[in-house]
Amino acid sequence: MTTSRSLDLAPVSAAAGQMHLPGSKSISNRVLLLAAMAAGATQLEGLLDSDDTRVMLAALRQLGVVVKETGPAQVEVQGGIPFAVRQADLFLGNAGTAFRPLTAALALMGGDYRLSGVARMHERPIGDLVEALVHLGADIRYEGNAGYPPLRIGQGEIHGGKPVVVKGAVSSQFLTALLLAAPLYAAQASDDVVIDVEGELISKPYILITLNLMAQFGVQVERQDWTRFTIPAGSRYRTPGRMQIEGDASTASYFMALGAIGGGPIHIHGAGSQSIQGDMAFADVVEAMGATVIRHAQSIEVRGVLVARGDKLKSFDRDFNLIPDAAMTAAMLALYADGPCTLRNIGSWRVKETDRIHAMHTELEKLGASVESGPDWIRVHPMQPSRWKAASIETYDDHRMAMCFALASFGPVHVTILDPGCVSKTFPEFFSVFQSLVQV
Numbered sequence: 001m002t003t004s005r006s007l008d009l010a011p012v013s014a015a016a017g018q019m020h021l022p023g024s025k026s027i028s029n030r031v032l033l034l035a036a037m038a039a040g041a042t043q044l045e046g047l048l049d050s051d052d053t054r055v056m057l058a059a060l061r062q063l064g065v066v067v068k069e070t071g072p073a074q075v076e077v078q079g080g081i082p083f084a085v086r087q088a089d090l091f092l093g094n095a096g097t098a099f100r101p102l103t104a105a106l107a108l109m110g111g112d113y114r115l116s117g118v119a120r121m122h123e124r125p126i127g128d129l130v131e132a133l134v135h136l137g138a139d140i141r142y143e144g145n146a147g148y149p150p151l152r153i154g155q156g157e158i159h160g161g162k163p164v165v166v167k168g169a170v171s172s173q174f175l176t177a178l179l180l181a182a183p184l185y186a187a188q189a190s191d192d193v194v195i196d197v198e199g200e201l202i203s204k205p206y207i208l209i210t211l212n213l214m215a216q217f218g219v220q221v222e223r224q225d226w227t228r229f230t231i232p233a234g235s236r237y238r239t240p241g242r243m244q245i246e247g248d249a250s251t252a253s254y255f256m257a258l259g260a261i262g263g264g265p266i267h268i269h270g271a272g273s274q275s276i277q278g279d280m281a282f283a284d285v286v287e288a289m290g291a292t293v294i295r296h297a298q299s300i301e302v303r304g305v306l307v308a309r310g311d312k313l314k315s316f317d318r319d320f321n322l323i324p325d326a327a328m329t330a331a332m333l334a335l336y337a338d339g340p341c342t343l344r345n346i347g348s349w350r351v352k353e354t355d356r357i358h359a360m361h362t363e364l365e366k367l368g369a370s371v372e373s374g375p376d377w378i379r380v381h382p383m384q385p386s387r388w389k390a391a392s393i394e395t396y397d398d399h400r401m402a403m404c405f406a407l408a409s410f411g412p413v414h415v416t417i418l419d420p421g422c423v424s425k426t427f428p429e430f431f432s433v434f435q436s437l438v439q440v
């Protein structure tokens with residue numbers, strides 16, 4: 001039964017069927033901004049319709065960018081810089097992919113802006129990005145705590161010449177933000193724009209998404225390893241005319257998992273071997289755990305074991321730095337493994353929609369699981385059949401907590417998901433799609 005406050009999931013035994021992924025969040029928010037910065041009209045097809053893209057769309061419209069809805073999941077963006085509106089107060093919810101890139105773009109736009117979000121967004125760090133932009137001459141002030149939103153952005157005096165230095169250990173979105181915004185001043189610059197990464201860079205595959213999409217909008221970035229990125233002087237965005245957005249690979253992870261523990265086959269349409277998203281590597285994770293994966297160009301099929309009948313997946317001890325979002329799904333699969341599963345190098349979980357290491361640890365224990373965790377790792381022990389406890393799972397306003405814990409319904413107890421509506425951050429229809437694929 002569904003209420004707005006909770007969703008009761010009865011034990012399920014198997015899963016099979018077909019599903020179509022909603023558009024990729026990471027790609028949708030990048031191409032909305034790219035299309036807004038590229039002169040002329042861009043048709044975007046397959047756009048994600050969720051909280052994170054709605055705040056980006058609303059912000060762009062507030063900034064004077066004309067965006068017309070031309071069909072389902074389809075918009076036409078009339079781009080051009082600078083944006084027409086030079087003064088705006090923008091609310092960006094909890095969308096990192098809107099907040100970070102808009103901070104960089106608006107810092108170079110020559111207007112006066114205020115950027116804020118939900119309370120949790122004001123606890124998510126942005127200092128490394130602000131520091132890089134301020135060194136470049138941007139005028140950015142913290143309205144509350146130093147290092148965190150809300151931000152006030154003024155006109156600044158951007159000076160080129162030196163490399164822009166950014167740290168990448170807290171979030172790759174800071175580098176993505178600088179890269180996406182770089183053509184705003186590379187267009188007029190007489191020298192190439194150089195961005196250097198200081199120290200470790202996490203979540204690297206997301207940078208490849210950024211570079212790929214910038215190239216589709218006419219800007220070729222030269223990458224030297226993961227330390228130096230060069231945007232040629234004179235680079236400016238050109239509209240590709242039309243762009244098809246692929247399905248969301250992080251969302252695909254829940255359905256790959258469903259095939260792996262519910263027998264399958266689950267056929268996931270919208271992203272496959274041609275995907276530009278790093279989270280497609282979650283297919284390798286389920287494969288290593290014993291599932292059979294068939295990769296098509298734009299879809300993927302997963303068959304697996306029947307954990308409700310007592311079958312087991314193989315355990316793992318793995319570094320998940322490259323796929324931090326899909327990693328949460330792997331933590332759930334650990335319940336059905338043949339030994340303890342360790343997820344390493346996931347320190348960024350602490351600063352996402354919630355402290356995900358804490359949240360996962362706490363909620364898995366409510367189900368009866370034995371869990372250990374440290375600053376940047378978590379270990380989940382497989383569930384013994386007699387240990388399962390019916391539980392109400394807190395979701396901490398984190399869409400991935402809600403989507404992950406749906407996978408607990410393969411245990412023998414009822415699982416209640418609290419505030420299931422929080423899936424609207426990236427996949428408002430998640431639970432109806434999930435329920436259409438499972439059998440009691």
Ligand SMILES: O=C(O)C1=C[C@@H](OP(=O)(O)O)[C@@H](O)[C@H](O)C1
Pocket residue numbers: 025026027096097170171172173176202203206324325348
């Ligand atoms: O650039 C992106 O689209 C994203 C990068 C990742 O963040 P971090 O780089 O902060 O790990 C990821 O967790 C987030 O959901 C989307």
Ligand SMILES: C=C(OP(=O)(O)O)C(=O)O
Pocket residue numbers: 094095096097325352353400426
């Ligand atoms: C970390 C996430 O989101 P954001 O884009 O807000 O960083 C996520 O979707 O898991």
